[in-house]
Amino acid sequence: MAHSDYIIVGGGIMGAMMALELAESGSGSVILLEKSFPGAGSTGKSGAILRQHYSHKVTIGMARESLHWYSEFEQRYGTDIAFHRPGMAFICTAADRANLVRNVELQVSMGVETSVLDATQLRDLEPSGQFADDECAAWEPEAGNVHPVRTVYAVIEAARRAGAEIRIGTRVTGFVREGDRVLGVTLDDGSTLQSQMVIVAAGPWAGQLLEEAGVTLPLTALRPEQSFFDPPAHAAESRLIYGDLTNGLYWKPELAGWTRVGLLDMNVDAVVDDPDHYDQGVSQKFIESCRSRLSLRLPHYAQSASWGGMGALYTVTPDSHPLIGPVPGLEGMWIVSGFSGHGFKLSPSVARGVAAQIGTGDPCHFDPAFFAPDRFTRNAPIEVAYGYGILG
Ligand SMILES: Cc1cc2nc3c(=O)[nH]c(=O)nc-3n(C[C@H](O)[C@H](O)[C@H](O)COP(=O)(O)OP(=O)(O)OC[C@H]3O[C@@H](n4cnc5c(N)ncnc54)[C@H](O)[C@@H]3O)c2cc1C
Incomplete structure (x- = not known):
């Protein structure tokens, strides 16, 4: 053997x-x-997405170490993995503010560059965005992603x-x-x-x-869906990564120029009994749900073309x-x-x-x-x- x-x-x-x-x-x-x-x-x-916003020192530290590792990958191994740092904002209402502030303080104590933005500062960050006066965000300029x-x-x-x-x-x-x-x-x-x-x-x-x-x-095994949108050419968008607790979604710019949108609530995802045979397509209902939620934040997506989406797999505990x-x-x-x-x-x-x-x-x-x-x-x-x- x-x-x-x-x-x-x-x-x-x-x-x-x-x-x-x-x-x-x-x-x-x-x-x-x-x-x-x-x-x-x-x-x-x-x-x-490579962000460091977590609730525990353990996971913040691991995300921090890993972000640094990814950032050096090309230099160390000679292959471009499309590492970018658009930065990420986590938006929430007053209901989650205390948790968000606590997480930011924990991150700062570990050397992460991050801060809490109020609605006015959020509007400066994303001038085409709609933010309520009682909303705030954790802003993490170091956050990035890879392909x-x-x-x-x-x-x-x-x-x-x-x-x-x-x-x-x-x-x-x-x-x-x-x-x-x-x-x-x-x-x-x-x-x-x-x-x-x-x-x-x-x-x-x-x-x-x-x-x-x-x-x-x-x-x-769960089956989350993801949708993709082509941002209208006229839209002046900052092209950042967002986690939006108010509207229950996240979105990010893709290398191809699209915006990828997913939902934060894993309870809506179907259980997959056989991961070798699952529906890899996306429903129109999901696409429209993402479009309407995203448009609450960035209204120009109401007029964007959808480039479809996909069904994927999570493994959850x-x-x-x-x-x-x-x-x-x-x-x-x-x-x-x-x-x-x-x-x-x-x-x-x-x-x-x-x-x-x-x-x-x-x-x-x-x-x-x-x-x-x-x-x-x-x-x-x-x-x-x-x-x-x-x-x-
Ligand atoms: C849509 C989506 C978006 C996500 N976004 C993010 C994000 O922004 N940031 C983030 O940090 N994470 C994100 N995740 C989560 C992250 O991608 C996963 O946690 C991670 O990829 C899990 O990797 P894995 O190697 O554990 O599993 P997998 O990638 O599923 O790999 C398991 C591999 O095992 C192989 N395999 C299975 N059974 C056998 C067998 N019997 N013999 C041999 N091979 C076998 C499979 O073919 C498969 O290639 C996202 C996940 C999804 C689906």
Whole structure:
């Protein structure tokens, strides 16, 4: 049986980052197995917004580290991943003001450049925008984004150059077990691979895959929709990234010049039983809902052409934070999934934390208990400031 120190299941941004980190840190031999193509799950359709506005020091620190990492990627690895910093504003009404101010203070205490803007300052930032007098925003000029597909391919290529073996088009169908010890994986061609550690980074497929190992974890695949609009040429828009708690949506400029719009409420997203066969289209109802909400803020979108949209996949947990750690009841297997619509920005830092715990032996920069997969059975979910869990 072929053997490696680490087997990573999944070639999304998490699997890719962990392959790179484990290979670069000299932690041992790494094989990454991807059943379809890099980015075939959530990653390829991600907004890939990189912001640091979070409710906890842990996630602020991870977002901060990762933003810096992405900003240096091209210089370090020689590939353009379309890193930009348009800046991001989180708008809310008086109801969320105290939470927003608290989050901003927490970020500032950690060195993030951010401030609270009142409605007048918001109007200066976005002169064509409509803002009520009681609204305010957290403004984060450092916030940026990358191109998700370019990025995952570039990270996988960097991992390959660092020595990781990458097998695209290889599906893991099950696990080789000896009692509670996982010894490796079985593949769709009937062969097996042995390893001291199997890391499941299978995104929306992770829950099903763990069932193969007899483990049930609270991971649910959802189908969010996204819509795209062509901003009218006459509109004088600042082209920033926005999270709009008042109207329940977020939007961002895409490289192609469109504006991507999504909703903040994951409760409206349908549960997906089979992520291999889900509706990848978008409904007209969703497009019109986005248009009318966005037009409340930026009226010129009432006259914009819609360029359609897409159905995508999130992997969510009950507290909208990932499961990162050993799979309860099994030895030799980790789960790194459940990023609940906000994982892209955290992935470099996640990978460093995982490698510290299972590879390098360095101290981990976050408390492993924070994201531990058994936190729900310990009744220790992660609490967040806002009603929208996706905001973290
Ligand atoms: C529409 C949308 C917008 C988003 N916007 C943002 C954002 O702005 N900022 C942000 O930070 N995050 C965002 N996210 C979230 C972020 O994209 C995800 O958290 C992240 O991409 C998850 O990566 P992953 O590697 O865990 O999973 P995935 O990308 O889903 O990767 C899992 C991979 O595993 C493979 N796989 C599954 N089963 C097997 C198997 N049995 N054998 C081999 N391979 C297998 C799949 O083919 C897939 O490629 C967004 C997500 C979506 C869907």
